[in-house]
Amino acid sequence: MKYALVTGGSRGIGRAVSIRLAAMGIPVIINYQSNGKAAAGTLEAITSSGGSASLMQFDVSSKEQVESALGQWEQAHPDDYIAYLVNNAGIGRDNVMFMMSDEQWHDVLDVSLNGFFYVTRYLLPKMMMRKHGGRIVNMSSLSGLKGLAGQTNYCAAKSAIIGATRALAQETAGRNVTVNAVAPGFIESDMTKDLPVEELTKMIPMKRFGKPEEVAALVGFLCSDESAYITGQTISINGGMF
Ligand code: NAP
Numbered sequence: 001m002k003y004a005l006v007t008g009g010s011r012g013i014g015r016a017v018s019i020r021l022a023a024m025g026i027p028v029i030i031n032y033q034s035n036g037k038a039a040a041g042t043l044e045a046i047t048s049s050g051g052s053a054s055l056m057q058f059d060v061s062s063k064e065q066v067e068s069a070l071g072q073w074e075q076a077h078p079d080d081y082i083a084y085l086v087n088n089a090g091i092g093r094d095n096v097m098f099m100m101s102d103e104q105w106h107d108v109l110d111v112s113l114n115g116f117f118y119v120t121r122y123l124l125p126k127m128m129m130r131k132h133g134g135r136i137v138n139m140s141s142l143s144g145l146k147g148l149a150g151q152t153n154y155c156a157a158k159s160a161i162i163g164a165t166r167a168l169a170q171e172t173a174g175r176n177v178t179v180n181a182v183a184p185g186f187i188e189s190d191m192t193k194d195l196p197v198e199e200l201t202k203m204i205p206m207k208r209f210g211k212p213e214e215v216a217a218l219v220g221f222l223c224s225d226e227s228a229y230i231t232g233q234t235i236s237i238n239g240g241m242f
Contacts (some may be wrong), residue, residue, distance in 0.1 A: 001080040002132065007031045007060050010039035012189030013139065016212035017086050018042050020220040022051030026084060029056050029073070033089070060115030061107075062090045070122050081126045083134040084223045087116040090139060090157075092191055097152045105153045112157035116164065124172070133176025135223045138165050139198030140181040142238050144193060151185070158183075162234050169232030178231040180222050184215050185238025205240030 004021045008014040010032035019042070022028045028046065029043075030053055032039040039055050046053040050091055056073065058065040090112045093104040116138060127134035143151050162181050169179040181236025186192055186200055187210045218237050221227055236242075 001027065001077075002083035003027050003029055003077075003080055004084035005029045005031060005056070005082045005119070005123070006086045006088055007115065008033070009086075010035050010042055010083055013184070013212045013215050014073065014086070014088040015042045015045075017088060017219045018053065019045055020027070020213070020216035021084060021086075021223060022046040022053055023049070024036035024072075024220055024224070026223075027052040027054075029054055029082070031056050031058060031060070033057070033059050060087075060119055061110035063118045066115075066118040067122055070119075074126075082123050082143060083127060083130070084130060085120060085123055085127075085134065085136045086139070086219055086223075087119060087161075088139045089115055090141075092151070092154050094150045094154065095116065096150055100153065108153040109157050112154070113160050113164075116161060120168070124177075127177050128172060128175040131176070133172075133178075135227075136168070136172075136177065136179040137219050137222045138179070138181040140165075140183045140187040140234060142183055142236065142241065144182060145183055145234070145236070146242060153167075165234065166232045173231055176228075178222070178227065180227075180230060180232070181213060181232050181234040182218055182222070183236045183238070184210060185236070185241045186210065187212055187215055195228060202236075208239065210239055211238060 005020045006024045009018040009030035018028045018030050052209050058069040140161045141158040143155045165181040
């Protein structure tokens with residue numbers, strides 16, 4: 001049986017992605033860090049509409065937690081493997097660089113970049129060994145493409161994800177594992193709820209924030225059989241904003 005793991009699946013984009021993949025008939029493992037209530041809400045949304053899902057708590061930035069949680073899952077599922085990995089967990093700790101603390105810098109890099117590394121490295125061998133291969137989708141950002149003042153930490157992490165996506169895609173292409181990144185613009189979620197929406201909306205050609213479900217539809221496509229020849233790409237989804 002092929003499973004999907006969505007990191008940061010409890011809320012926002014990750015929740016919508018979990019629901020989308022489950023609707024495609026894939027059993028989904030919903031990872032979260034601390035918001036068990038929100039994670040249970042995602043689980044309920046999936047199971048109540050006939051999908052299959054389970055919860056898995058761990059901090060993606062902790063190598064020990066990642067390896068322990070995934071190791072336990074593998075022991076309990078000897079005939080299954082995680083064929084779809086969506087590295088979605090991310091945080092923002094915005095500040096201008098001259099005032100940025102060590103903590104703000106490292107926390108953002110630890111979750112978005114090191115988290116991607118720990119989870120992906122752990123799952124890659126199994127994915128590459130299987131005939132049916134796998135799909136990896138990494139959540140980057142418009143910020144990682146264009147740069148945004150007040151987000152040097154976030155932009156560094158999200159740009160790095162694009163570079164790593166291109167490199168890893170070349171390592172895994174021969175094994176039927178595609179690796180792509182998605183770069184959303186402003187999407188409605190907890191991460192963006194305190195932003196000056198009216199002001200920002202004026203800068204977006206489509207004059208609105210995107211919806212998590214719209215990003216989830218793109219991730220769903222990148223996880224489908226139809227996207228088998230797309231790898232190493234970063235697909236923007238931003239209402240025309242560059
Ligand atoms: P969100 O609503 O703030 O949700 C963040 C999710 O990440 C939650 O599920 C949270 O789990 C999880 N998470 C945070 N730190 C974690 C850790 N150390 N280990 C495991 N899970 C962790 O964010 P979002 O807006 O949906 O963003 C999702 C992704 O899209 C992020 O990578 C973000 O950078 C990216 N993105 C967002 C936007 C946007 O406009 N919203 C734009 C571009 C890119 P808990 O619920 O347990 O806290």
